[in-house]
Amino acid sequence: xxxxxxxxxxxxxxxxxxxxxxxxxxxxxxxxxxxxxxxxxxxxxxxxxxxxxxxxxxxxxxxxxxxxxxxxxxxxxxxxxxxxxxxxxxxxxxxxxxxxxxxxxxxxxxxxxxxxxxxxxxxxxxxx
Numbered sequence: 031x032x033x034x035x036x037x038x039x040x041x042x043x044x045x046x047x048x049x050x051x052x053x054x055x056x057x058x059x060x061x062x063x064x065x066x067x068x069x070x071x072x073x074x075x076x077x078x079x080x081x082x083x084x085x086x087x088x089x090x091x092x093x094x095x096x097x098x099x100x101x102x103x104x105x106x107x108x109x110x111x112x113x114x115x116x117x118x119x120x121x122x123x124x125x126x127x128x129x130x131x132x133x134x135x136x137x138x139x140x141x142x143x144x145x146x147x148x149x150x151x152x153x154x155x156x157x158x
């Protein structure tokens with residue numbers, strides 16, 4: 031589902047507007063960031079702001095060489111999980127409501143990690 035389709039959904043009189051953008055970031059060039067919990071958390075917080083989401087809390091955990099970030103937003107969540115040894119990360123941005131833009135938040139995180147390849151998925155989580 032592209033940005034235009036998401037926008038059309040928002041004005042189509044849906045009872046619940048839900049947008050889920052997720053992806054695999056392969057061969058990330060910003061290797062140091064993949065193991066930096068504090069910096070990744072900062073980036074996720076900025077991504078929430080860029081996506082016009084209301085941040086409630088964000089937590090970071092160092093797990094082995096990698097990092098897991100979970101940001102709870104009023105509209106749902108953002109998660110990032112990294113495997114620096116493989117230069118790999120997964121990102122999920124799920125938000126509800128017509129004013130948020132999970133695509134922009136996702137793109138911001140991708141731009142920070144600089145993967146050579148992105149496998150992206152998009153799903154409508156809306157209810158008519």
